């Protein structure tokens with residue numbers, strides 16, 4: 001990794017690919033440095049700003065849709081999975097007990 005350039009660890013194309021993997025898009029036009037906040041839009045058309053590492057390394061996504069540990073819950077994971085390809089891969093969780 002080139003530490004002399006002003007790019008963060010992810011290129012804009014990678015940020016866009018990440019956002020698409022969550023059913024959304026990245027609205028920023030420059031990758032910026034690691035601490036740069038980017039503008040994203042989720043599948044529900046909420047727009048929010050976040051640093052890429054918070055989303056990618058922290059596992060967070062749209063603060064309006066996604067659960068937070070302070071949130072009231074319960075959350076409709078099936079509804080979220082319909083719009084979020086990453087969640088859709090794992091939700092609903094497979095029934096390992098064999099009972100319906």
Ligand SMILES: [Zn+2]
Pocket residue numbers: 042043044045046062063064065066
């Ligand atoms: Zn949202």
